[in-house]
Amino acid sequence: MHVHLIGIGGIGISALAKYYLAHGAAVSGSDLVASEITSDLARLGVRIIVGAHSPYNIPTETAGVIHTAAIEKKNPELKEAKRRKLNIQSYAEAVGDITRQFKTVTVSGAHGKSTTAALAALTLEEGYLDPTAIIGTKVPEFGNSNFRRGHGAHLVLEADEWNKSFLNYSPQVAVVTNIDAEHLDTYKTVEGVEDTFAEYLAKVPRDGAIVANADDEALRHIAKRLRRKFNWFSLGQKEAQILRPLLKIPGAHNLSNALAALTVGRVLGVAEPDILRALARYRGAWRRFEFKGFLNGAQLFSDYGHHPREIAATLAAARERFPLRRVWCVYQPHQYQRLHYLWKDFISAFDGADRVCLLPVYDAAGRETARSKRAVSSIKLAGELRERGKNAWHADSFDEARHFLRSQAHRGDIVLVMGAGDIYRLTENLVSNIITA
Helix, strand or coil: EEEEEECCCCHHHHHHHHHCCCCCCEEEEEEEECHHHHHHHHHCCCCCCCCCCCCCHHHCCCEEEEECCCCCCCCHHHHHHCCCCCCCHHHHHHHHHCCCCCCEEEEEEECHHHHHHHHHHHHHHHHHCEEEEEEEEEEEEHHHHHEEEECEEEEEEEECHHHHHHHHCCCCCCEECCCCCCCCCHCCCCCHHHHHHHHHHCCCCCCCCEEEEECCCCHHHHHHHHHCCCCEECCCHHHHHHHHCCCCCCCHHHHHHHHHHHEEEEECCHHHHHHHHHHHCCCCCCCCCEEEEECCEEEEEEECCHHHHHHHHHHHHHHHHHHCCCCEEEEEEECCCHHHHHHHHHHHEEEEEEEECCCCCEEECCCCCCHHHHHCCCCHHHHHHHCCCCEEEECCHHHHHHHHHHCCCCCEEEEHHHHHHHHHHHHHHHHHHHHHH
């Protein structure tokens, strides 16, 4: 079978491409821009087409077409697939079919999905369950890949709630890290988020398991609504003190993620020493407080955090790991709508930083509104932060930010470059300048 994926450069759909490759399918895919993800796929044998979408991008032998949720209905490749009457599925629909072939462990929640999914997959691997894993980041322990080919009965899947994608999945074990005001372009209100999570958890069969964060008030409310047994984890449980010195990843949020994976291991019968060994060996993932190099003697880290709570948690982790250091947050807001909906939360999110440098908002194609674009901007946010007493600046471009950071960052500083858009290119540029200087 030949499968063609539209938007193949996405972190989730690229893992799906690797799944099909591992199961003997021929794979092609298209994306508007090249990236390290598309380069990795090309090295694995995927035919990659970069540039404007075109009906000619779909090979003649294609049997099925899979697309990201952000693709518009008028996309020329999607229209061509319909004209040829090919089998068409969204990413979530295709993954949903896969979840029904395994004993699937899904990991959802506003924050911590990727880290928790990676930890859970490592726990199952260490416990001799040999899982398949589809994760929204690259994991060093899986060959720096977002996919692990397993031969066991279990699939560990990062289950995103945007666009209600996770309702397509059939979990045997459902893990929820937390619930927050996130993806309000889909849900509009926090109550809408809670209602959909309740619908999702109701899908777990009675012989399955729900693993949830007892420190999250919304999850406790959902448990009362569903009247189901929940396997709770909490920062207050005694195992937290055992895990804290074992973990290589800093921050209370990562301790919570590790407790979730510990609970998954116990639910699935993994021996306690194997669980602890798995959690202790995890070194962190791509763009999750990832050390990249030095800038004028400052330590440079890349992080995917883009929600106010994620920013605050990562800054707190930096403070914990590097006490008494000056901490920079270089941040690219991701999506005008998120910035608009959570404006007040963003204003306080940077309190843990000594210096803040903001980049222009990353325009998420197909997910913006004209109203949000008029209402908010990085320049306006920088102004609000300065009124709050924060040392905050705005840079109009990556080049301007690079020159500013090279003139202002000093030995001993901690520089966190954060965001879910293409800001990782700035990090790479800074590192390459350091190496060639």
